[in-house]
Amino acid sequence: MTPHPSPHLMPAYARQPIAFERGEGARLWDTHGNEYLDAIAGVAVTSLGHAHPEIAAAIAEQAALLLHTSNVFRIGWQERLGERLCALAGMERAFFCNSGAEANETALKLARLHGRRAQVALPQVLVMEHSFHGRTLATLAATGNPAAHAGFEPLLPGFVRVPGNDLDAARQAAAQAPGIVAVLLETVQGEGGVRPVGADYLRGLRALCDARDWLLMVDEVQTGLGRTGQWFGYQHAGIAPDVVTLAKALGNGFPIGACLARGPAARLFSPGQHGSTFGGNPLACRVAWTVLDVMERGQLPRRAAVLGQRLLARLRERLGGHPHVVAIRGQGLMVGIELDRDCQELMGLALERERLLITVTRGATIRLLPPLVCDEAQIDDIVERLGRVLENVIEIGL
Numbered sequence: 001m002t003p004h005p006s007p008h009l010m011p012a013y014a015r016q017p018i019a020f021e022r023g024e025g026a027r028l029w030d031t032h033g034n035e036y037l038d039a040i041a042g043v044a045v046t047s048l049g050h051a052h053p054e055i056a057a058a059i060a061e062q063a064a065l066l067l068h069t070s071n072v073f074r075i076g077w078q079e080r081l082g083e084r085l086c087a088l089a090g091m092e093r094a095f096f097c098n099s100g101a102e103a104n105e106t107a108l109k110l111a112r113l114h115g116r117r118a119q120v121a122l123p124q125v126l127v128m129e130h131s132f133h134g135r136t137l138a139t140l141a142a143t144g145n146p147a148a149h150a151g152f153e154p155l156l157p158g159f160v161r162v163p164g165n166d167l168d169a170a171r172q173a174a175a176q177a178p179g180i181v182a183v184l185l186e187t188v189q190g191e192g193g194v195r196p197v198g199a200d201y202l203r204g205l206r207a208l209c210d211a212r213d214w215l216l217m218v219d220e221v222q223t224g225l226g227r228t229g230q231w232f233g234y235q236h237a238g239i240a241p242d243v244v245t246l247a248k249a250l251g252n253g254f255p256i257g258a259c260l261a262r263g264p265a266a267r268l269f270s271p272g273q274h275g276s277t278f279g280g281n282p283l284a285c286r287v288a289w290t291v292l293d294v295m296e297r298g299q300l301p302r303r304a305a306v307l308g309q310r311l312l313a314r315l316r317e318r319l320g321g322h323p324h325v326v327a328i329r330g331q332g333l334m335v336g337i338e339l340d341r342d343c344q345e346l347m348g349l350a351l352e353r354e355r356l357l358i359t360v361t362r363g364a365t366i367r368l369l370p371p372l373v374c375d376e377a378q379i380d381d382i383v384e385r386l387g388r389v390l391e392n393v394i395e396i397g398l
């Protein structure tokens, strides 16, 4: 492999000049045989680690039986998975798709139907500054990042944006902007710099939604399925949303997304109003079923809470006094270390010098999303390697 990116791929990504060939748990090996420690899990996707034997077996067994039949027919694995996810999430019905953006598109279509039923001519969805909901045209418009919008205007209308974690701002929007029918938010803003919203804020939003007949729609694409130390991020606040979206960890790398709903929101679609060719096929649903098996058996949400405490404590010990570190925050195994300056190049440096996979969001926040199956020694190892990288930031003139 040449060190240059392929001229036959659209240059939509800033890629590191490394390719991995195989993995095992939290470890990866590149094409030269070098071993790495994975502290990002494919950006919150491979929560069970790489090459999990049960996932591999489920894929192989189902591939030999039946991959796809179409949603023209009943699909047993989809029905079973829908029931199981709804039980975990406190929801009633599921719609399956293939990605986080599609799950959010589904939620946004539900919001429009909800508005239409209430005879709102121009339904609006309340969204947050610094949010991330995907790259399709609707989810891009919902995303609170002007840099991601640039060049793709006109944006889809129907969104009212407020500062996150600010209940007064949401109440003010309710009083001023006519036609709001739903709220869409993340419980921890992932791409937005690893910013958890407060439990009081979520409870306040729930009350506001109840008072106004808005749908409370929670984007759990990154936070869901144990990542934050609960099955779903909203469970920390003890609230029940109306709509929940999932993807990333649901297939441990096999593409699958889901939109769950309860109450009237679960009954809005009628046949022909929404669909997906691949969504919820037997293979994807069996893989997700197996992911839930492994997560439940290993009590991985609780494990994420315990390991997350350890990770935060160790990071604070190791980096709390670092001259460029301004904040260390997180929930479960979703942790951010904010620096006082842009540090995008740390990703390449960590790879090269410490063989550690990290990401940097919003320019200045290092984001750690280790697999939920890693052990205590690996957590400590992540801190040790990251500590060494950051010790060098002054030397490298960051």
Ligand SMILES: *Cc1c(COP(=O)(O)O)cnc(C)c1O
Pocket: 098, 099, 100, 101, 102, 104, 132, 133, 134, 135, 186, 190, 191, 219, 220, 221, 222, 223, 247, 248
């Ligand atoms: C990753 C992400 C998405 C988009 O998911 P895709 O599968 O890339 O479409 C949406 N919302 C949140 C919170 C995410 O982290």
